Amino acid sequence: DAGVIQSPRHEVTEMGQEVTLRCKPISGHNSLFWYRQTMMRGLELLIYFNNNVPIDDSGMPEDRFSAKMPNASFSTLKIQPSEPRDSAVYFCASSLAGDTQYFGPGTRLTVL
Amino acid sequence: GIQVEQSPPDLILQEGANSTLRCNFSDSVNNLQWFHQNPWGQLINLFYIPSGTKQNGRLSATTVATERYSLLYISSSQTTDSGVYFCGEGTYKYIFGTGTRLKVLA
Numbered sequence: 001d002a003g004v005i006q007s008p009r010h011e012v013t014e015m016g017q018e019v020t021l022r023c024k025p026i027s028g029h030n031s032l033f034w035y036r037q038t039m040m041r042g043l044e045l046l047i048y049f050n051n052n053v054p055i056d057d058s059g060m061p062e063d064r065f066s067a068k069m070p071n072a073s074f075s076t077l078k079i080q081p082s083e084p085r086d087s088a089v090y091f092c093a094s095s096l097a098g099d100t101q102y103f104g105p106g107t108r109l110t111v112l
Numbered sequence: 113g114i115q116v117e118q119s120p121p122d123l124i125l126q127e128g129a130n131s132t133l134r135c136n137f138s139d140s141v142n143n144l145q146w147f148h149q150n151p152w153g154q155l156i157n158l159f160y161i162p163s164g165t166k167q168n169g170r171l172s173a174t175t176v177a178t179e180r181y182s183l184l185y186i187s188s189s190q191t192t193d194s195g196v197y198f199c200g201e202g203t204y205k206y207i208f209g210t211g212t213r214l215k216v217l218a
Contacts, residue, residue: 031204041152043198043208089153098204101145104153 004104006092012110018080021107024073025094033075033093033101035065043091047073062084082111115140116201118209123130125189125216133184133212135199141177142203146184149196149211158197189216 005024013019020104034046047057052069060067064083069075079086087110093101115138125131135146146158157165159173161182166173170189175182186193194216200206 033205042210043200043206045205048205050204060206091155098143100157100160101200101206102157103147105154108153 004092004094004102006104006107008089008107009105009111010108011084012112014112015083016081017111018078019082019086019109019111021037021077021090021092021109022075023075023092023104025075025092026102027073029094029096029102030072031098031101032069032094034075035091035093035103037086037091037106038088046077046090079109082109084111085112100109113171114201116199116207116209118197118199118212120212121210123212125214127189127216127218128185129189129216130185131189133186133197133214135182135184135201135209137180137182137201139180139190141175141180141182141201144175144199144201145180145206146173146182147198147200148193148196149180149198151195155198182214186214189214191216191218 007022008043032049037043046059047067049069067077089106090107092104117136121122139148148156161173161175164193170187172185196211197213200208
């Protein structure tokens with residue numbers, strides 16, 4: 001398997017622009033997670049999907065962030081409008097039935 | 113909520129040395145994983161180990177759920193072991209420790 005696939009790997013944008021991050025989980029996995037990593041806050045969960053349904057979005061910072069999972073093989077995390085404090089590495093991870101989580105390579109987002 | 117503490121925060125080793133990294137939890141253990149974040153930022157799964165002991169080559173891990181801690185052992189360390197080691201614990205949403213930053217010198 002190719003593992004968890006994320007795109008883009010790097011994104012540089014200007015404040016106020018919309019940013020869309022994409023994730024393809026490992027085939028057959030039914031849980032998908034979006035995490036954010038910053039120096040100040042470390043690794044923190046943003047949202048968790050199970051069987052394409054958002055189960056816990058308590059980590060989503062504010063209404064500017066939204067996530068969707070239209071099918072079992074694709075998820076998006078959108079930030080609109082983006083702000084400099086959103087600069088971070090965003091990881092997507094997937095697992096089967098809450099077992100081992102496998103992380104994608106991450107998207108490094110820089111908001112100027 | 114659950115707190116996850118990792119120690120030591122930093123570790124410098126000479127190649128070939130052994131080391132033990134520790135993860136303490138404030139509540140009972142559900143799912144637990146150890147990860148290695150390499151210098152390129154990739155998070156590599158090392159062990160899924162909510163209890164017991166596992167070994168994979170030079171690495172092994174032990175979780176004592178009743179005492180709320182987990183240990184990661186690295187033997188005969190190599191420069192490629194450098195990076196940050198994280199433990200994550202939770203039912204589905206992992207709470208991560210702040211990591212142990214390991215540097216192995218040639």
